[in-house]
Amino acid sequence: MLFWKKETQLDRIKNKLGKAMRKDTAFSVFGASSHKYRVYEKLTAKELADWQAKNQVTLPEPYTQFLTRVGNGGAGPYYGIYSIEKATSYTDSALTTKCVIHPGMTKEEWNHLTEPLINDEDISDLEYDAARDRVLGGMLCIGTQGCEYDMYLVIEGKHRGKIVYTSDFYPDRPFFFVYEDNFLDWYERWLDEIILDYDIAWFGSRMPGDENALIQVYQNAPNEEIKSKALDGMFKFKKISQPTIDFLESVAEQRQNDRTTAIQLICKTSVDAGRGYLLELLHSDRNEDLLHALQILNWYGKSFDLAEFIKVIVQSLDRVHDPETLRHVGYVLESSGAITLQNFAPFLCHTDSNIQTAAIYATRDCNDKSESWEIIQRMFMGGGKEAVKNSIQYWGLIPHEKLLPYYKAAWPEYKSNPNFREKFMACLKELNLPDDYFDKE
Template identity: 35%
Template sequence: MKIGYGMSLYEQVNRIKEKILLAKEKDSSFDVFGSTKHKYEWNIPISSEEVRDFENRNNITLPEAFKLFITEIGNGGAGPYYGIYKVATDSHDGYLSKPCKLHPHLSNEEWGHLTSFEDDDNLTDEQYDSHYNALFQGMLRIGTQGCTYDMMLVVSGEYKGRVVYIDGDLQKPFFTYENNFLDWYERWLDEIIQGYEIDWFGMLMGGDDAELMNKFHTSNDEEYKVNAIWGMNKLPHLLPETIRFLEEQCHNPSHAIKSVSLQLLTKNCYTKAKSFLQQWLESDNEDDTLKALKYIYWYVEEDVQDFVKPIKTVLSTTKNPENFRFITYILEKSSEEDASLYVPFFTHPNKEIRTCAIHTVGKSKEKEKYLQDLIQCLQDDEVSVKRMAIQALRDVTNPILLPCYEKILDEYKTNEHYILSNVMHRLEEFGVQAKSILEKAKQHPDKEIKDSAYRMLKEIE
């Protein structure tokens, strides 16, 4: 055993060296997100002397587990997402030695306070950068998940050693569940080897069915219990006893626990979830109804027809635009194409429901049956509804539409909200029939519309 490290960490290092080979064998075609970048290869480790130089230069002591990784396994290379960055041992960052401000139980209010500088328009670029760097002080950037998402290692403060996911656009950070880097890293290898869903590795609680159920039963914290159940979402298959557990939890007094249990039960065993889904569809609580609609749309395939009748009943009473939207998705998925169901909603008080109804009819092969209804929608006071009506009339070249489009061109002087450009797309479908309107549009005050008219007339000729 080397001085300064526990034997358990060295045993873990040896396991990791063995598991990287198994992971590469399991993912030989590099299907795991980011694996084409690192290909399960590590960089050459660095020496303890180089680590000490880096620590002295930055006035920190690296977490033991991470230090062991870069000196015994590799200074970066294979790892979650696009891999682990090299530690630039000659670099200096004055923010590393300052205590990390973040913690695992960070509230939305606290995060809002920490990021309030975002709303200060009086800050110079230098002042903004100073606030931004201070926000993530005490953390070493160890990798990227792509886009604005990075992986950080806490190197100073109470939570030293924890891996944290941050977003450069300042969404609230996420502390992963493991207490140190090697536990987090080994879990990544285990989940690849076991064939788990790993695209968003680390966001779900670790463990298999039995471990997660045990975590659930040994905690009194509702949020922790919900996370334990949701951790099962990464598993490729659930054991029969896990299905029974989820079925039991659908009766749990906690609404949050019932909800996540029903979601996973629907995903993994529709026959056991069916009766619960029917109950939630009939609920007076529109949020419960929405959850049932989402679970049906996301997970129910061959049996979606079971819900067509009750969903049509919900359609007739819902006032929630999101519920309405998912109803259209499910009915479309069930091949129940009946555009007449949605036409009455063209005049619904809620503009989002009107827009969704028009959009759905616009996808129907029978939409010309409802041409007069769609023409009425072209006169809607809400610009978003009017724009959707124009888009819904795609490929409909009935001449009675031409005066409607001409009126809109006269009414709108600019292409604000893209009303006019959508009208021009519809006129283009008419070809020579729209020639007189296009001649008039050559004098339109909006340059984009004027140019489109010239181009379309040239194509007609």
């Protein structure tokens, strides 16, 4: 008589670790080159019991099952899962205290909790550590995402077992609780999304589910926040199917609140599919629509023929009035040859230094600088030392006799820097002037 053993979640995870490794043989998934989909030797029951007795805590069962039946750390989201020993060393002294943070924490609650960490410049080291322990209390640090971002496991209270993504302490930015209720569900989702070839650069921060599941969530959502999160969850798909594009088109037509997100999702799969919407945004009187169109073209338009869009953007330059929009104009137009000093003259000579700086950067590859020396001279006259400095940084020196007085005034700041000195010398050589020209009175 044969008895078939039912596959457990732990069995699935072990199998999926192998599948993920075979899927990502180049270790191109973020952090995979660190852990290579391998786990450490499992923790024994005695070792786990000794650790819990020593630290006077009982860890959530899904996490202990992983430690004792899969591995004591190793492969996992981002840079992997810490061993229990390393997790302990990275966790502050507040392991046994109450966990006070929670999902849905308001900005006001967060700001009140972290106020001593953010605004008290005179706080002592002891007071700072105590305030930090209050925020991170009742949690174990189980891994890092890099830089200031870490992953914690809640081991106490109502939300015991949940995973929390932490960062430095900033106003209005509560820590993020992932969607899954326990460690194993979160971990298995990570493996599933690798196997399904999702974009997991920010794994766990977006709503889980495939295209159909997220459409259902959107359609049945009780509020705008859930609708927004359901759409945002679709950004993890590298390509979206035609039925989902049809759904997103209906959202773009019928839902003003989600229109831009729906258009962005369509264009992520195909700029051609979103062409009509992009042109509509570019022709809109609203500056935010123009910016959104430029952002989408910058993010997803590199491999498409943008000639039609470029023509409209150039015709719309007089509608650009802020640095952020101008920067994205530069990003979209930079490889087209459509940027000239002539059409960027209003920005280069603008009274807003941020707009001027964005324009200098955007025109760094223009070939008409020498012929447009009058524009540069006006820019130098209006923008002063900052304009000259930025132009030298992004352009080098433009060899024209009318610009030499401005470069001569800047020379003392650059003469001892070999890289910049070379640029100054090259300018003089181009104009057949002696090497000591800038040093002469």
